[in-house]
Amino acid sequence: MPLDTPFAPLVARILAEATVIDDRIVKIDHFLNHRIDPHLMGAMGAELARRIAPFQPDLLLTAEASGIAPALAVALQSGLPLVYAKKYAPNVEPPEFSRLVPSPTKGGTTRLVIAQRYLPAGARVAMIDDFLANGRTALALAEIVAEAQADLVVAGFLVEKCFQGGRHSLSERNIPVTTLAQIERLEAGRVVMREAE
């Protein structure tokens, strides 16, 4: 099965319930990342766990805060340990890896920090996050994994906003990407999904 096969339960919820704010912003936070529907999140975790398994990861990696729920759902299904990058974290034990990520919605930058001992050299890492949008968080995590001399073997996302181009930062590094739903574009107040090929 192709890595971007639409996951029907998620696509149906997006089409039925998303609020399109403008041509870049779509709100689905009532089931994805402010209020979470446990049945859908559990099903998505199981599906992502199934899709990343062939890449034989031994560690999951995400970033605070909205990545934690989908990544934990994958962790509980796969039995893989989960490391999440912290934001604003003076109490992360040094030495640490860190990257500054521009934060368009919040203004300024956010610092992502991971204690080095939790990202061992040689680890086979699967990145998990809720959205792949402009790809800046994904790029920061990919750079950290490279600095740790670990291998980023696959990246899995619930929703890709294709029109923001974030996939490029992963595909140019030859990192396989799997997504459960791809939003082709937002137009005239509605969501246009990318169909299965």
Add this chain to the structure above:
Amino acid sequence: MPLDTPFAPLVARILAEATVIDDRIVKIDHFLNHRIDPHLMGAMGAELARRIAPFQPDLLLTAEASGIAPALAVALQSGLPLVYAKKYAPNVEPPEFSRLVPSPTKGGTTRLVIAQRYLPAGARVAMIDDFLANGRTALALAEIVAEAQADLVVAGFLVEKCFQGGRHSLSERNIPVTTLAQIERLEAGRVVMREAE
């Protein structure tokens, strides 16, 4: 079973693996909230789900970021929807509830924000978090629940640091508290657990 019966798998990990930094700070972030052990987190979620069930909650509530993993573990076990308060969240849809929480480790204050529509009046809310320490986050969430005219029927925590007194802010509101491990005190570089009564 009393609500504070020690959960043996967690107590054992704390005693075997915690790093005591000083008489207030204990590090167990390698399995709890930076790197997560999925087997232990799943087991703790199941245990908390079992303990809160008699209070018949219909909604789980926690706060970014370290509350998300334990709360989702409970949500996946119980099938209850989960709402988490966001920090620094200009994109939460108004009207919203919010409280400022002092942040001792980070300095300054953190603003917790919840969209009002995700916390309906009359909801039976179970609060879940990783730590009950000074109780400031718990108090902020309790105040928000009261403002929403919802009912906080129980609060569940993985670890209570008894010497920081946070339970007081819940017990004075007659909110039942359940904990999986209680740290009585930190002394001479070691953790002293509260025993079962």
